[in-house]
Amino acid sequence: MIRFRSFRAALLTLILGVVTVAQVTTYLVVARVNRIEAEREIEADLTHAVQAFTRVNEARSHLLASSAKAVASDFTFRKLFFESADDLPTLQSAFTSASDRINADLNAWVDLDGQVIASSVPVREAAFREVVFRADESEAAQASGYCEIDGQPFSVVAVPIRAPVIVGWWVVGFRIDEAFAGELQAQTQVEVSFANRDGVIIASSLPNLPREALEATWRTSPADSGQIHDLELAATIYKVSIARAPLEGGGDIAIILQFSLDEKLAPARRLSRLILLVSVGGVGLAALLAAGFARRLSHPVQRLARHTRVIASGDYATRLDLRREDELGDLAQAFNAMSTGLAERDQVRDLLDKNVSPEVAARLMQEGSGLGGEEREVTVLFADLRGFTTLSENLPPREVVALLNRYLDCMAQAIEAEGGVIDKFIGDEVMALFGAPLAGSNSARRALRAALAMRAALAVLNAELATEGQPPLAFGIGINTAPVIAGNIGSQRRRNYSVIGDGVNLAARLQSQTRNPDFAADIIISASTLAMARLVGEVRTRDLGPVTVKGRSRETRIHALEAVG
Amino acid sequence: MPFKPHALAFLLSAIVGSVTAADLAVTVTDQKAEAVAGFVIWLEPRDAPVPPAAPEDLAATVEQIDEEFQPYTLAVRLGTRVSFPNRDDVQHHVYSLSSPARFEIPLHGGDETESVVMNQTGLVPIGCNIHDWMLSHLVVVDTPWFGTTDETGRLTLAGLPPGRYKLTAWHPRIRQPAEREITLSGEELTTVALEPHLRPDRRIRRAPAGGGSRY
Numbered sequence: 001m002i003r004f005r006s007f008r009a010a011l012l013t014l015i016l017g018v019v020t021v022a023q024v025t026t027y028l029v030v031a032r033v034n035r036i037e038a039e040r041e042i043e044a045d046l047t048h049a050v051q052a053f054t055r056v057n058e059a060r061s062h063l064l065a066s067s068a069k070a071v072a073s074d075f076t077f078r079k080l081f082f083e084s085a086d087d088l089p090t091l092q093s094a095f096t097s098a099s100d101r102i103n104a105d106l107n108a109w110v111d112l113d114g115q116v117i118a119s120s121v122p123v124r125e126a127a128f129r130e131v132v133f134r135a136d137e138s139e140a141a142q143a144s145g146y147c148e149i150d151g152q153p154f155s156v157v158a159v160p161i162r163a164p165v166i167v168g169w170w171v172v173g174f175r176i177d178e179a180f181a182g183e184l185q186a187q188t189q190v191e192v193s194f195a196n197r198d199g200v201i202i203a204s205s206l207p208n209l210p211r212e213a214l215e216a217t218w219r220t221s222p223a224d225s226g227q228i229h230d231l232e233l234a235a236t237i238y239k240v241s242i243a244r245a246p247l248e249g250g251g252d253i254a255i256i257l258q259f260s261l262d263e264k265l266a267p268a269r270r271l272s273r274l275i276l277l278v279s280v281g282g283v284g285l286a287a288l289l290a291a292g293f294a295r296r297l298s299h300p301v302q303r304l305a306r307h308t309r310v311i312a313s314g315d316y317a318t319r320l321d322l323r324r325e326d327e328l329g330d331l332a333q334a335f336n337a338m339s340t341g342l343a344e345r346d347q348v349r350d351l352l353d354k355n356v357s358p359e360v361a362a363r364l365m366q367e368g369s370g371l372g373g374e375e376r377e378v379t380v381l382f383a384d385l386r387g388f389t390t391l392s393e394n395l396p397p398r399e400v401v402a403l404l405n406r407y408l409d410c411m412a413q414a415i416e417a418e419g420g421v422i423d424k425f426i427g428d429e430v431m432a433l434f435g436a437p438l439a440g441s442n443s444a445r446r447a448l449r450a451a452l453a454m455r456a457a458l459a460v461l462n463a464e465l466a467t468e469g470q471p472p473l474a475f476g477i478g479i480n481t482a483p484v485i486a487g488n489i490g491s492q493r494r495r496n497y498s499v500i501g502d503g504v505n506l507a508a509r510l511q512s513q514t515r516n517p518d519f520a521a522d523i524i525i526s527a528s529t530l531a532m533a534r535l536v537g538e539v540r541t542r543d544l545g546p547v548t549v550k551g552r553s554r555e556t557r558i559h560a561l562e563a564v565g
Numbered sequence: 566m567p568f569k570p571h572a573l574a575f576l577l578s579a580i581v582g583s584v585t586a587a588d589l590a591v592t593v594t595d596q597k598a599e600a601v602a603g604f605v606i607w608l609e610p611r612d613a614p615v616p617p618a619a620p621e622d623l624a625a626t627v628e629q630i631d632e633e634f635q636p637y638t639l640a641v642r643l644g645t646r647v648s649f650p651n652r653d654d655v656q657h658h659v660y661s662l663s664s665p666a667r668f669e670i671p672l673h674g675g676d677e678t679e680s681v682v683m684n685q686t687g688l689v690p691i692g693c694n695i696h697d698w699m700l701s702h703l704v705v706v707d708t709p710w711f712g713t714t715d716e717t718g719r720l721t722l723a724g725l726p727p728g729r730y731k732l733t734a735w736h737p738r739i740r741q742p743a744e745r746e747i748t749l750s751g752e753e754l755t756t757v758a759l760e761p762h763l764r765p766d767r768r769i770r771r772a773p774a775g776g777g778s779r780y
Contacts, residue, residue, distance in 0.1 A: 075660070075694050082662035141767035163662045164692025164700050165737070166767065 007301065008294040015290035016283065023279035030275055034268035039239065042259045043228050046241035049190035049257045053243070056184060061144050061157040064172040067102040068159050072170050074098075078163040092118040106154050106173035109161070112136075117168070121149055130248045131158045132169045141166065146247050147173065148197050153253045176253065181205040191238070191258040197251035206258070209234035214256070230261075237261045300328045307335055316343035373487030378436045379447040379479060379529060380504050381420070382511040383411060383454065385428035386474040404428060407473060410461055414453035418446040423498055436486045437497055444481045444532035448539060448564050451477045451523045476522055478511030479561075480504075481529040502552075509549040510558060519544050521560030530559050539564050585751025586724040592756065593718045593734070595763045600718025603638040604736045604759070605704045607711035608722065611729035611746075615708045618642045622709065626650060627691065627701055629657050632771075634691060634701035638736065640711040641683055641703060648680035658694035665689050665705055688735070698769040702737055727751045738763040 071077065077098055084090040091109070095118040099107035108119035114129030127147060135143035135158040144157040156173030160166040174180070181192040185205035193204035193214060201215045213233035231240045238258040246252045300322055307320045316339045322332035385407060392400045408430065412422055415432045419440050423431040434450070435443030454477065462472035482503025488495045510524045521544065525533075533539045541559035548555050593604040609615065623645045628635045630652045641647060649659050649670060656674030661667060665687035670679045671694075683689065683705045693699035704711075710730075714720045727749050735742040739761050749755050 073697060075658075078662060082667070137765065139765040139767065141765075160767070162692070162697070162769070163690075164660075164697075165690040165702075167662075 006298070008291075008298040011294040011297065012287070012290045015293075016287055019286035020283050023282055027272065027275055027279055031268075031272050034272065035265065038261065038264040038268055042239040042261065042264050043241075045188065045190055045259055046228055046239065046257050049184065049188040049192070050241065050243045050255070052188045052190075053184055053192070053255055053257075056180075056187065057155050058144075060174055061155060064102065064104050064174065065142060065157045065159045067104070068107075068157075068170045068172045071098050071101045072159065072161045078161070081161060081167060082163060088117070096120075102172060104172045105175045106149075106156060106171070108171040110158070110169040110171055112166070112168060123147075123149055128156065128158065128169075128171045128248070131156060131171065134158075135160065135169060136166075146176070146245050146253055147249075148247050148251070148253070151196055151198065151200065152177070152202065153194065153196055153247070156248075176203065178203045178205075189259075191260070193256040193258070195254040195256060197247055197253065201256075204256075206233075210236060210238070210258075214258075218256075231258070233258075297328075300324065300332070304328070304331060304335060311335070311339055311342065316340070316346060373485060375483055376436060376439075376486055377443075377481065378484050378486060378499055378503070379434040379443040379481040379532075380484070380499065380507040381415070381430075381432040381434065381447050381451065381477060381479045382508050383430040383432075383451075383475050383477045384511055384514075386476060386515075387471070388428050388473070391471065391473070403470075407458075407461060410457040411454050414457050415450050417453065418450040420446065420450050424496075433499060435481075436499060442532065442536050444479075444529045445536055445539075445564065447479050447481075447529065448525065448533050448561055451479060451525075451561060452564055455522065474522065476511055476514030476524075478507050478509065478514065478524050479529050480507035480510060480526040481532050482506065482526075505551055506549065506556065509551070513547065513549075513558065519560060523561040524558050525561050527557040527559070533564070537565055585727055587727045587749035587751050588754045589722045589725060589747075589749060590754055590756045591714065591720045591722075591732075591734075591759060593714050593720075593759045593761065595761060600714075600716070601736065601761070601763065602714055602716045602718060603636070604714040604718070604720070604734060604761075605638050605640045605702075605711070606714070606720050606722075606732065606734045607640055607704070607706040607708050608725065608730040608732050608747075609706075609708050610726070611731060613726065613728065618644060618709060624648070627703070629653055629659070629693070629699070632657075632696050632699060634693075634699050636701070636713070638702045638713050639704070640713060641705055642709065642711075643683065643686055643705055643707040645705070646680050646682045647703065648678050650678045655695075657696065657699070659691060660694055661689050661691045661703075663687065663689045666703075669694075698771045700768060704735060725749050732757065734759055734761070736761065736763070738766055740764065 077094065080090070080094050084094070095107070095109050099120050104120075106119075106121050108121075108123065108128060109117040110128050110132050111117055114132050115125050116123055116127060119127075127149070131143050131145040131147070134145070135141055141160045142157065144155070147154045147156050153176040154173040155176055156171050158169050158171045161168040161170055176194050181194060181203045182205050184190070184192040191204070191206050191210075193201055193206060193211070195218055196202050199219055201211070201218055204211045204214065206214060210233035214231075217231065217233070228239055228241045231238050238260050241257045243255045243257070244252040245255065303320065303322065307318075310318050319336045319339065320332045322329055324332070385404075388404070391403070395403065407428075408425060411430050415422060415430070418434070420432045420434045421436070423433050425431075432447075432450070434440070434447040440446065454475070458473060458475060465472060480503050482501065484499040484501035484503045486499045487497065489498050489500070490496055506526060510526060513519060513524050514522055521542065524544065525541070530539060530541060539561070540563040541561055544558045544560055546555035546557050589608070591604075591606050593601040593606075595601050622642055625639060625641045625645050625647045627639065627647060627649050628651075629649065632653060632655070651657055651674050653674070656672045658669065658671045659679075660669035660671075665685035666681060666683055666689045668681045670681075683703065686705045686707050689703035689705060691701040691703060710722050710725055712720045712722060729746065729748050732745040732747050733742050734745075743759065743761060745757065747755065747757060
């Protein structure tokens with residue numbers, strides 16, 4: 001496949017290619033069909049010309065025969081034929097007079113033995129014997145044939161001289177010459193040539209140059225009759241058909257019929273030229289249309305490409321204005337929606353510096369007002385990894401980070417599954433919020449379920465670590481529910497959504513209490529969390545009694561979490 | 566009384582002949598086994614001269630009826646006067662250009678009867694100059710024993726003196742007369758079957774009413 005640098009060039013090439021191929025194919029097919037048709041027409045013409053030759057010949061012979069019969073039935077000639085049968089000079093002079101009455105190239109009187117009594121053209125005595133004998137044997141007492149006298153062919157017919165029985169024969173004939181060839185050519189549009197017994201072209205309707213060429217060719221290779229074949233004469237191709245007529249006394253004359261292929265193809269050529277013009281015009285028009293269409297297609301595509309660069313540079317505000325109803329219009333709208341989505345996400349990240357789910361982000365964008373700072377009741381969860389330092393001593397730094405991330409990933413999944421939001425990671429410690437930045441349903445209960453899920457996830461992780469030959473990990477979780485201050489906290493350039501307040505500290509303290517071996521608890525929750533969670537369902541805990549935590553004056557009851565629901 | 570040897574010979578042969586007379590039947594069929602009518606047959610005796618003709622035998626007629634000659638073929642005795650009565654309303658120009666008889670009877674019509682005496686033996690074709698198709702053949706022979714076959718192709722000659730004869734047969738459609746030597750005995754009928762090969766009948770076709778042939 002050819003690779004194109006521009007879509008427009010590819011489209012243009014494709015359309016032009018298709019159109020050109022179609023036009024060229026049409027042109028070639030039409031040209032070929034025309035040629036075949038022309039050849040077929042010529043073959044029909046040549047066949048008709050042979051028939052025309054026969055008919056014209058017969059018609060002329062018939063005319064001459066009728067004239068001869070009419071003159072022969074003159075009683076004076078009948079008497080003369082009888083009375084002067086031995087008086088040759090008288091017969092011959094009578095013959096001359098009789099022949100004058102018939103407009104024929106050849107006249108002859110022949111006796112019953114086939115011997116010539118008198119002839120207008122010098123001939124051998126037995127020149128007409130065969131045609132006369134044929135006439136004698138025929139029902140109609142008439143016969144025709146061809147004779148060659150001094151190289152000149154004649155078409156002859158023998159008719160009886162009756163007085164009242166047949167007493168002799170009258171042979172009358174006409175020359176097969178230029179005039180005859182011209183006559184045939186005028187009638188059939190086919191070029192006619194005649195060749196005599198010795199292969200000499202004695203007459204032709206062809207113009208000079210092809211005629212000379214034919215004469216030269218004919219001498220060397222007279223072709224077989226019957227088939228139609230091609231012959232090149234004077235740089236023109238002729239379709240040629242040859243008929244042969246037997247001559248009295250042996251040999252035959254050839255009737256050569258030719259039709260110029262070029263001449264026959266002339267109207268077809270005109271048509272072909274017209275088709276060529278139309279084809280070229282078609283291709284030109286196709287080129288224009290294709291160019292226009294390609295531009296219509298590539299222009300918006302280029303605008304779309306430019307817009308992606310705008311988006312890539314971080315400009316989510318600019319919209320692409322592509323007013324189209326088609327697929328490109330859909331694409332432009334999708335781009336704009338993508339810009340909007342990206343802008344919103346950016347906004348959320350800007351505001352929260354945390355990843356929240358799209359639904360949360362959407363709702364935040366809608367509600368959004370409390371980000372400046374508000375008091376709300378939030379359940380805070382702290383989770384701290386135990387024994388990590390030991391682990392990190394035995395592993396290379398890269399693997400330490402990988403392992404830590406694996407652990408944190410498990411924990412984060414468990415938290416986010418219950419709708420919690422990771423506030424921050426502090427080294428190997430996780431701080432999560434339930435009920436902020438959006439309230440959600442019972443945040444306390446969700447936090448507890450998350451803690452249990454984290455416990456289960458850790459068990460699974462430890463099992464994996466065991467198979468890898470690593471020592472198990474352990475954690476401690478502290479959960480507290482209290483009113484806190486929530487908002488985007490930080491400097492102008494670095495700000496993130498978080499919570500502060502007593503309740504937060506307490507959650508942290510509860511987490512450190514899990515270190516106390518007396519409690520034997522990995523999850524410690526406050527009384528307020530428990531109370532809130534119990535509002536909607538069962539929570540099984542172990543009362544750990546009141547403790548006094550650092551920074552607080554009053555005692556707090558704490559519990560170890562065992563199960564929820 | 567002068568002695569007439571001819572008459573005596575005739576008397577003698579008549580006496581002899583009247584004792585036994587031979588009959589001859591000739592049948593003629595062509596190469597397609599079809600009967601040929603109008604075949605002219607005559608017998609010339611080998612053993613004795615031909616008897617002289619009686620005057621009443623020396624008359625014959627060739628009619629012109631419906632612009633045709635009737636009959637088509639006819640044998641006549643040498644010396645016969647042949648008359649040509651015209652039974653048509655139109656005139657005919659009867660002629661013959663043959664060596665035995667060269668004559669013409671120009672434009673005779675009505676009930677006029679012209680006649681010609683046939684003084685030489687041979688074939689005499691007769692035509693009409695106005696109507697090219699009219700044709701008749703006379704065969705002039707010097708023998709009393711001749712005839713033409715009928716529609717069944719048969720000719721019967723009766724009362725011939727027994728002996729040897731030259732039988733000659735001719736028809737317009739054969740090239741040369743056919744000859745045969747036969748011997749007639751008085752006991753039984755002699756039959757001769759001729760099977761000539763007939764050539765094409767090249768007679769001119771009668772002009773169709775209304776005229777006009779194909780181009």
